[in-house]
Amino acid sequence: MDLSVSGKTLIVRPKNVNAEVTPKYVLSKEQIDFYKKNGFLVVKGLINFECLYTVKKRFLQIVNGLEDTGFMTIVKEPGLAEKGAKGQDVINKINDIHFDEEFSSYSEDPRLLDVVGQLIGDSITIVHCMFINKPAGTVRHPPHQDLWYFPFRPADKIVASWTAVDRVQRDNGCLFVLPGSHLTHTLVEHHYPTDSNKFLFYGVRDESSAPEEQRVHLTMDPGDTVFFHPLLIHGSGPNVSKRSRKAITCHYASGECEYVAVEGTVQETVAKEIESLAKVKKNLDLNFVDTWRYKNKLVRGTKSNL
Template sequence: MNVSSNRLYAKQYQYTYNNAYLTEEQRDFYEVNGFVVFRNLVDYALLDECKQRFIDICNDVVDKGAMTVMKDVSLKHKNVKGEYLINKIQDFTFDDVLFKYIAYKPMVDIIESIIGPNITACHTMLINKPPDSEQDASKHPLHQDLHYFPFRPANSIVASWTAMERVDEKNGCLFVIPGTHKWKLFKHDYPPNVKNKAYHGVFGFDEIPKVNLVMEKGDTVFFHPIILHGSGPNFTKGFRKAISSHYADSNCHFINVMGTTQENIAQEIEEMAVKKGLPSTIKYEDIWKYKSRLVRGAPGNFQKYESHL
């Protein structure tokens, strides 16, 4: 074995797996920074199909099923409808059209390189920033995605986030604090003036430099669930759409978040679930199991239920 091979063999990777889909440079970048961007990864035709599906859901052309459709709170009392009012749809795991994004092979191959071969899609969003929204409604405060998840380990969870059109500082691109995936999970709550449901954030990090992720249509960023990130408001007269899915190793173990910093979000999500018609006895972990879907490999803890609806 030559010297360079010895160096490669000696590397200790904590956040990625050995396989063919990440280069050494990409693995090193993710290990150090907690995110990595792939340019022009997702096919335009698929993104256009997903965009049309979103518009059809906004306009009640198709049945939303179990999806959650969220309205921009600052636009509710204005004479706007459809995609000019809806700022997010969630939980589209079982939608035949939008699932095509979740299961998109080039993307899932990269997911496998990060969390391993047994992959469950556990959280899905298509995020829309309409024009004319108030800044506090349009932005997403600095946060860590692990705050929402009652399963571990964190290194076995990863997000994909794909720009459906150019995103930059003018229309509310993502920003990240590189390297914070190595930090702890912090307490989250509603920042001042933020009224969008479940838009929790962290406090005390305003002075830390952030990196704006300017992306073109089809570009996709993959990031760790502890990395601090958020997005700015849309200052333009156009839209800013992105589609995202979180994936977890199907054998992640579930935890009881009561008595932890995650108790507030658990209670909030449970209340929302009951309002949608789920039993009042529903457990937070079961909500996540019911809306998850196996994408690749063998089933695991996500596919095991203590009770059934």
């Protein structure tokens, strides 16, 4: 994939190294510098076909009722449900999949964790993981910052991975990013735009911070993976094609991160909503911090503050 940013093009491809070297997947200085400057980095073909097949098969088993959802939460696309869509054609995503053995083949993939470790440090905790289906007819995901949802800091010690399971193009709603926005914006106020899903699909209130002409659209082949900073403004377009846009994503935090109070900050809104959803969906009476403490998973290292 060729990414043009500020007139310069960076070609990112997997780098094979000796299997006895640790970490087993080594980012170049150019790649790390690109991530620090732009807030995202795409690595071509990082996740292999076997893993992609496993998670796609698991998604179909879950949505077709062949396996118990357990800890996972299935999220439907409201507009499609209202139109009578059924089966996987109405499923937007499955949340909290990182405790499932099959889905864990992605979130704990050694090469993936190698890259994550070089971006946030050797102690790695999974804080959120989901399989995204985005069926035909799904509305856009407005520009947003992932840190909006997280009551822990520092932001530089958090990173997301997002991997295409099927081919991702403009017509089926590929991701877009605002290069460098993680450096020019602190956490800003979010709200629910009128043209978006209202199940935690928040968007920045002032969309002038995400002008169309500055958006870089990430078309991706299966296995391609983008890593991005939690303050990076990003989103995705509507799926106007006749096929779904399957992807799998995971958020990781360093064990050095610590929980912070969000009372009196712009995050109060989302904190109250997540607490309410925990009560309704999981029958759990938890505060905002504890909703995250409840589901994190240490996958590298021996100690975490989370």
